[in-house]
């Protein structure tokens with residue numbers, strides 16, 4: 258049985274989430290996280306069921322949301338949908354105390370699997386940056402995207418979405434067909450020239466590896482994806498639903514497996530006339546530090562003998578191989594939410610280069626474009 262998380266640790270997780278991620282973005286969870294952090298009885302009723310200790314606070318909110326989605330007539334469901342502006346705390350607390358065992362069971366059997374399609378706006382821009390680097394080296398191969406931790410694999414369909422990159426009211430650049438059912442809007446924060454997705458090579462392969470791939474054709478799995486979305490944030494539920502519908506027409510190929518154990522074999526199976534891009538967004542934080550190090554070591558080992566790129570969209574702390582970004586390069590607004598640093602490690606002809614093209618909102622709401630040109634080749638022994 259998993260160890261019980263101490264109440265004080267859970268309290269601290271909620272305070273950090275409220276301050277760092279919910280304030281000014283998700284008022285419902287901001288209210289609930291602050292109320293929870295001050296309610297020892299509510300916290301204790303969960304911890305006594307020993308739900309495990311990794312990112313418990315986020316999982317608790319998701320597990321409760323899963324129950325809310327199963328009772329659409331409840332007052333809490335109306336608040337979560339935006340049909341009522343009543344205080345969510347009294348009903349939330351009653352649900353938590355009444356269904357603590359069920360919530361803890363969900364927390365033991367599920368992990369946070371938020372499949373945030375807003376990140377596709379950032380990914381497309383970064384894939385284009387990789388493509389332009391390839392073109393500069395005379396390489397016009399099409400791309401095969403291999404996603405570590407794809408959840409349901411919705412971001413593997415990035416090039417089938419319509420994206421508008423905007424500054425204020427002006428559309429600076431766009432990607433994809435405007436007839437796509439999935440529309441994304443990404444605010445450009447920096448004044449740096451944004452090259453858009455120009456020059457992007459065609460994506461001809463897409464697949465992923467996840468210990469718990471989400472099956473969008475299974476109603477409970479699809480509901481869990483919805484439960485992982487923070488309620489009351491405009492557009493998120495709609496674009497998730499549209500992406501699920503799109504993916505159901507042609508589900509991406511997802512393997513049940515592990516980034517460290519299975520990535521090597523998957524990469525080696527990619528034909529030489531296709532350029533593989535391994536992608537991870539908000540996955541490495543869920544891996545132990547030694548596994549994160551091993552994933553990068555594996556990329557470097559394989560990259561030394563076959564061309565590839567590793568695109569990461571993660572918190573800076575879990576990708577130490579990406580050069581740090583000076584705070585003064587970040588425009589105002591970039592501090593909202595835990596920033597996602599997009600990094601590229603590109604291996605071409607046995608030489609690697611690493612750069613950070615962008616810093617983004619964790620759900621792709623905004624992007625500060627930093628640079629396109631990779632630095633000079635890094636020596637590797």
Ligand SMILES: C[S@@+](CC[C@H](N)C(=O)[O-])C[C@H]1O[C@@H](n2cnc3c(N)ncnc32)[C@H](O)[C@@H]1O
Nearest residue numbers: 370371372373406407408467469515516538540
């Ligand atoms: C927060 S979700 C992010 C999903 C998706 N990458 C996105 O950005 O929308 C984290 C995902 O990482 C997966 N994951 C956790 N440990 C993993 C591992 N060792 N190897 C591969 N995937 C893993 C989880 O199952 C989950 O689907």
